Every structure is written in C-alpha cells, then in structure tokens.
Amino acid sequence: MLGCVAYIEPRGSESAIKPEKRRRTTITMVVYLRAARDVLVTWMLAFWHMLLTYYIGTITVVRQWTECPLAFPEFPRQADRVAVITGATSGIGYETARILARLGAHVIVAANNRKEGTTVAATIAKETLNDKVDFMFLDLSSFASVRRFAADLAARGLPVHVMVSNAGVMLLPEDYTSDGLERHFHVNFVGAALLVRLMLPLLHSSGRADRPSTLVAMASATHRVAHLSQTPVGCYSAHEAYARSKLALVLFWRSTARRVWCRRMHVSLRLADPGVVVTPLFRHGSLFLRFVLRLARPLTPRNARQAASNSVFAALSRVSPGPEVPYFEDGKDRPPFPVTLDQQLQDRAWEMARRLTYANDDQDWDL
Ligand SMILES: NC(=O)c1ccc[n+]([C@@H]2O[C@H](COP(=O)([O-])OP(=O)(O)OC[C@H]3O[C@@H](n4cnc5c(N)ncnc54)[C@H](OP(=O)(O)O)[C@@H]3O)[C@@H](O)[C@H]2O)c1
Numbered sequence: 001m002l003g004c005v006a007y008i009e010p011r012g013s014e015s016a017i018k019p020e021k022r023r024r025t026t027i028t029m030v031v032y033l034r035a036a037r038d039v040l041v042t043w044m045l046a047f048w049h050m051l052l053t054y055y056i057g058t059i060t061v062v063r064q065w066t067e068c069p070l071a072f073p074e075f076p077r078q079a080d081r082v083a084v085i086t087g088a089t090s091g092i093g094y095e096t097a098r099i100l101a102r103l104g105a106h107v108i109v110a111a112n113n114r115k116e117g118t119t120v121a122a123t124i125a126k127e128t129l130n131d132k133v134d135f136m137f138l139d140l141s142s143f144a145s146v147r148r149f150a151a152d153l154a155a156r157g158l159p160v161h162v163m164v165s166n167a168g169v170m171l172l173p174e175d176y177t178s179d180g181l182e183r184h185f186h187v188n189f190v191g192a193a194l195l196v197r198l199m200l201p202l203l204h205s206s207g208r209a210d211r212p213s214t215l216v217a218m219a220s221a222t223h224r225v226a227h228l229s230q231t232p233v234g235c236y237s238a239h240e241a242y243a244r245s246k247l248a249l250v251l252f253w254r255s256t257a258r259r260v261w262c263r264r265m266h267v268s269l270r271l272a273d274p275g276v277v278v279t280p281l282f283r284h285g286s287l288f289l290r291f292v293l294r295l296a297r298p299l300t301p302r303n304a305r306q307a308a309s310n311s312v313f314a315a316l317s318r319v320s321p322g323p324e325v326p327y328f329e330d331g332k333d334r335p336p337f338p339v340t341l342d343q344q345l346q347d348r349a350w351e352m353a354r355r356l357t358y359a360n361d362d363q364d365w366d367l
Contacts, residue, residue, distance in 0.1 A: 011130070018270045026158045042235035049240035052225040060221045064301040064330065072309045072331050076314055078105035082160050083315070086110045086138060086151070087167025088196070089120045091279030092218070095308030096164055097133070098124050100315075101219065104334050105162070106132035110149065112139040115183045140167050140191030143357055150198035159206030163199060163314045164216045164272075165192045169283040174236040181356065184238070188245035192217065193353035194251050200260070200267060200367070208265030214320075218273040219327065223247040225282075228345055230352060238284075250340050251349035254325050258343070259350075259367040261262040261323035268321070272314035273329040274307030278302060302330075 015275060056159060078100060088097040088109040101107045101124050109124070111117035117135040125133040136152065139145035153160070175183045196215060207213035213339045226243035227233070228251060245360060255271040278297045314328040326333040339345065 019023050045234050046239070049225075049243070050053055053239040056221045056225055061276050062090075062206050067128060067330060070302070070306055070309075070330055072242040072313055075099070075103055075312055078162075078316075080101040081137065081162060082106040082158050083162035083164070084108045084110055084160055084199075085164045086114075086140065086192075089116045090115060091281060092274055092304050092307045092311060093164070094120060094124075094167060095305045096311045098128065099305075099308055099312045100162070101125070101128040101130045101133050104130060106158070107134070108153070109133065109135045112133065112137070112141075112145075112165075123241055138167075138195075140187045140195065141179075141183060142202045143179050143194060143359075145190075146191055146194045147198065147359075150195065151201075153199075154202055158284075159208050160199065160202050161213045162216075163196075163203065163213070163323040164218075164311055164315060165196065166216075166311065167192070167302070168218060168281065168304040169177040169284075170231075170242045170281045171238045172241075173267040173284070174237055175236065182231070182241055184241040184245040186247070188242070189252065189349075192249060193350075194357040195281075196256060196356075197353070197367075200256075200265065204265040207268075212266040212268040214315045215267055215269045216272050216311055217249055217253050217269075218269050218311070219250050220246040221273060221275070223250050224339070228348060228352075230356075247340070248349045248352065250337075251346045252353055254340060255343075255346035255350035256331070256367070257325045258323040258346070261321075263367065268319055269325050270314040270319065271325055271327045272311045272329060273334070274310055275302050275329060277302050277304055277307045279304055288311045310316065 006296070008127055008144075012240055013290055083094050083100045083105045085107065087093040089111040097107050097109055097120070107124065107130070109121045111118055111120070114135075114137055117137065120136040121133045125131055136149060137145070137151040169184055172183050175185055177186045179186065197207045203213040205213060220243070222239075222243035223246040226240065226247040228247055229244065233243065253269050253271055260267050260269065278293050279298055282293055285293070310328055314326070315332045317328070325336075327336050328334070
C-alpha cells in the first residue's frame with residue numbers, strides 16, 4: 001500500500017508541474033516571438049522610409065541631370081539691404097551668405113558655433129570686400145537661444161529685408177533636445193517656426209507694400225513621402241524624421257503666408273528646394289551612404305553654389321502678392337505637392353509650432 005502511494009505521489013506532482021512548465025514555456029515563446037515581430041516591423045518600416053527617401057532623391061537627381069545646364073539671371077545689387085542666413089557656416093548656407101555679401105548686402109551669419117561663425121563671417125568679409133558681414137549666435141535646438149537671438153537682433157536696431165531659414169540637420173541617430181523634442185523635428189521645423197514668428201514684426205517693419213521683406217525656407221523633396229505628426233508612427237527612423245520635419249516646415253510656411261497676407265503684412269514667404277547636393281548635411285549617414293556619395297560626388301549635377309543661387313533667386317525674385325508660396329527649384333517655380341495645399345493640414349502645423357513653443361510673453365502667436 002505504502003509502496004503504491006510512494007509510486008503514485010511523484011506521478012501526481014509531476015503531472016501537476018508539467019502543464020505549469022508548458023504554460024511558462026509558451027508564455028516565454030510568445031514574448032520572444034512578439035519582440036522578434038516588433039524588431040522585424042521596426043526594421044522593415046525604417047527600411048521602407050529609407051527606400052522612399054532614396055527613391056525621391058534618385059528622381060530629383062535624374063531631373064537635375066536632364067535639366068542641365070542651369071543658369072540664373074544676374075542678381076541686382078543689395079547694398080541697402082540686410083540679410084540673415086541661418087546655418088551659414090557650411091554648405092548651401094555658406095554659399096548663400098557669400099553671394100549676398102558679394103551683392104553688397106549687410107549679411108548676418110547666424111550659426112550655432114561661435115568660433116566657426118566668427119571665422120566664416122571674417123572670411124566672407126575679406127573675400128567679398130564687404131565689411132558688413134557679422135556673426136550672431138543662434139542654436140535652433142534651444143527655444144531660449146532662438147528667443148535671445150531675436151531679441152538681440154531687434155536690439156541692434158537694424159532692419160531685416162531677407163531671411164533665409166537655411167539651417168538644418170539630417171540622418172541623426174535618435175536624440176532629443178533639452179526642450180524635449182526629437183532633434184530633426186526641433187531644428188528643422190519647431191526652432192525655425194519660432195524664429196519666424198519672433199522675426200515677423202521686424203521683417204514687416206523693414207518691408208514695404210511694393211517691396212516686401214522676403215522669408216525663404218529650405219524645403220526638401222522628401223516632404224512628399226512624409227505624414228504630419230509630432231512623433232513617428234511606430235519606431236524611429238532618421239529618414240522618416242527628416243522628411244516629417246520638412247513636411248511640417250512646408251505646411252507651416254504656407255499657413256504663415258496666408259496669415260501674413262490676411263494682415264496685409266509687408267512680408268513675402270517662399271520655399272527653396274536645392275535638390276540633391278553633396279554637403280556636410282550627409283555626414284551622419286551610414287558608412288555605406290557616405291562611401292556611395294564620395295564616389296558619386298563628381299556625377300551629382302548640382303553643387304552648393306548652384307543650390308545657393310536658387311536660394312538667392314527665391315529671396316530676390318519679384319513675386320505677385322498673394323497668400324501662395326512659390327516653390328523654387330533650380331530657379332523655377334515648381335507646382336506644389338498637392339497635400340501641402342490642404343489648409344487644415346497647414347493650420348495643424350502652425351498650431352503644433354504654437355503649442356510647442358508658446359510662452360506667456362508671446363502675445364501675438366495667434367496671427
Ligand atoms: N544638401 C542637400 O542635398 C539638401 C537637399 C534638400 C534640402 N536641404 C536643406 O538645405 C539646408 C542646408 O543644408 P546643407 O546641405 O547646406 O547642409 P550643411 O552643410 O550641413 O548646413 C547646415 C547648417 O545648419 C547648421 N545647423 C545645424 N544645426 C543647427 C542648430 N541647432 N542651430 C543653428 N544652426 C544649425 C549647421 O551648423 P553645424 O555644422 O555647426 O551643425 C550648418 O551650418 C538644410 O535645411 C537642408 O535640410 C539640403
């Protein structure tokens with residue numbers, strides 16, 4: 001009897017443990033499978049965004065090739081004008097500042113690196129024989145810095161006739177600014193939007209009805225493959241983050257233009273798309289991308305100087321007054337991406353910038 005009990009008990013407890021073990025194994029497997037699925041979906045989405053970006057980039061390069069050669073008219077002298085160029089320490093911004101300085105404008109190199117900014121301003125001044133080239137510190141990834149820049153500029157008592165909102169970042173690994181925003185979204189869109197909002201009164205008072213001040217933003221063809229939202233759908237992808245920030249910027253620009261037009265302000269907004277130009281903008285790309293760009297550089301149809309000519313063309317062109325925003329690419333006003341004409345979407349971008357940057361002393365965000 002005892003033997004029988006001794007024989008039965010272990011069998012009984014074993015069979016009680018087995019289903020429990022099996023349940024735990026199943027749960028562990030489900031957890032692992034879900035994690036693997038999430039990683040796969042994340043990877044596939046990031047890959048998909050990358051493909052979309054390179055697809056649009058390839059189309060742009062092919063178009064630039066087929067539309068060569070590129071010629072701009074001679075730009076008029078700008079001796080009595082003041083121009084602010086953000087991100088003027090390298091690439092297209094540097095060349096834009098150089099062209100405007102050569103035309104005799106008072107150029108303000110607005111950059112986030114004091115040493116480099118001062119050197120660049122001095123180099124451009126020496127090279128163009130224009131002693132009115134200054135540096136002012138501006139870090140678009142900090143609301144405090146943007147506010148300080150706008151206040152310092154206003155305190156100088158200078159008019160501002162041209163502002164090229166050129167600074168930008170691309171292909172950064174996931175990173176957040178001290179104001180808590182994803183870095184592409186902050187620098188390329190929210191920081192630029194706050195600066196514009198703070199500068200509008202000065203731009204308005206510097207312009208005239210028959211010669212408005214001009215405000216140019218650097219668009220990118222990648223905005224065509226993005227969706228407007230503050231955060232990505234799903235996972236982080238540097239390509240998607242860049243494209244999304246540019247879409248928000250384009251929409252914000254169009255919403256601002258309508259508001260400025262309704263108030264009959266003496267400011268005209270334009271968009272400039274440089275196409276694909278190999279500049280330090282790509283320095284955060286993968287090793288493979290940088291290798292391909294190094295090989296392909298001699299084949300790319302546009303350089304930073306030509307792209308800068310497009311920015312200057314956008315800034316100096318006479319445009320018939322109205323709420324529309326011309327989209328300049330290679331010196332031509334291109335048809336807009338239809339989605340960006342949706343006024344509700346434009347106002348969502350405006351509202352997003354207002355909500356993220358609003359401070360009690362911004363009495364007039366609601367333009
Ligand atoms: N290159 C292209 O193919 C291409 C295509 C479409 C659109 N774009 C746009 O054109 C613009 C100029 O690009 P690029 O090619 O000339 O690139 P770039 O050579 O890298 O110039 C970008 C400039 O922005 C500055 N910047 C970055 N973060 C900043 C911040 N937080 N505050 C102030 N300035 C900041 C950079 O300064 P640091 O170097 O000190 O960071 C640099 O001077 C960008 O808006 C870009 O998105 C370029």
